[in-house]
Amino acid sequence: MKNQNFDISVGELVADDYRRADVLGGYEIDYSCGGTVTLEEACKERGLNPAEIWVELLKVSEFEPYIDYKSFGPTKLIQHVVDVHHEYVRNSVIPLRAYLEKLLRTEGDKHPELPEVRELFFQLCDHLFKHMEKEEMILFPYLKAMYGAMDRGYPLSMPYFSHVDIPICELEDNHRTQMDSFDKIRRLSRNFSTHNHSSRTFKVAYAMLDEFGQNLRLHIHLENNIIFPEARKAFEEFALRPH
Numbered sequence: 001m002k003n004q005n006f007d008i009s010v011g012e013l014v015a016d017d018y019r020r021a022d023v024l025g026g027y028e029i030d031y032s033c034g035g036t037v038t039l040e041e042a043c044k045e046r047g048l049n050p051a052e053i054w055v056e057l058l059k060v061s062e063f064e065p066y067i068d069y070k071s072f073g074p075t076k077l078i079q080h081v082v083d084v085h086h087e088y089v090r091n092s093v094i095p096l097r098a099y100l101e102k103l104l105r106t107e108g109d110k111h112p113e114l115p116e117v118r119e120l121f122f123q124l125c126d127h128l129f130k131h132m133e134k135e136e137m138i139l140f141p142y143l144k145a146m147y148g149a150m151d152r153g154y155p156l157s158m159p160y161f162s163h164v165d166i167p168i169c170e171l172e173d174n175h176r177t178q179m180d181s182f183d184k185i186r187r188l189s190r191n192f193s194t195h196n197h198s199s200r201t202f203k204v205a206y207a208m209l210d211e212f213g214q215n216l217r218l219h220i221h222l223e224n225n226i227i228f229p230e231a232r233k234a235f236e237e238f239a240l241r242p243h
Contacts, residue, residue: 006050010042011035011225018067019060021221023053032221033176069222074230075147077222078140085219086132092212093125099205107202113188120188121209124181128216131174135223139167143231150238164235168228175220182213 014021014031024031029042043050072080100118108114142159149156161167186192192206 004054006040007038009036009038015225020057023056023060032217032224033179035225075144081222088215089128096208102201103205117185117188120181120185164231
């Protein structure tokens with residue numbers, strides 16, 4: 001990492017060390033759904049100096065605790081996503097929906113953005129539940145079976161969906177839709193800004209929405225930049241290889 005490499009993708013930068021996410025996110029560089037873009041391309045698009053960004057990326061490790069998600073191994077990371085991130089979504093949606101409904105009733109006249117924020121969030125949740133079900137019922141069980149067969153040296157039958165790229169490409173498209181929806185919510189809420197005179201309900205709802213978005217971005221990053229690339233590589237090397 002000390003040797004400058006502006007041709008590395010922003011997704012790979014964050015996959016190697018998630019502490020870099022805050023640096024890139026601070027410059028509105030999308031590492032979760034736009035992770036294939038190189039650092040140089042991302043900086044050029046925003047008029048940034050990649051050398052200066054590189055220095056910030058080097059410094060960030062001095063201040064934040066580090067979780068090496070790549071060291072989990074594919075099967076453990078898949079289970080981590082289900083146990084931590086999918087469970088977070090399921091546990092957060094009901095209270096967040098209740099807060100937004102209450103806000104719309106009590107403060108909708110003072111905050112004209114609330115009806116659209118509520119509608120976008122409800123649509124996002126419906127989309128997320130269907131998306132997580134596809135992962136938990138279709139892709140993830142096959143990936144676990146594939147990695148288990150690799151570890152034990154067993155042959156592996158082809159999945160009914162023919163190639164892992166088919167569900168993965170669909171899930172990646174879902175991720176773009178999800179982040180587009182959440183980014184609209186962020187813009188409508190002016191980055192979840194509140195004021196001293198804002199009600200407690202308003203402050204709590206916006207703080208919860210902000211946390212929901214941060215969790216979603218990490219959730220999508222782990223899949224797009226670690227789980228899915230590793231699955232594609234393993235499938236090509238093992239499942240398609242004659243046994």
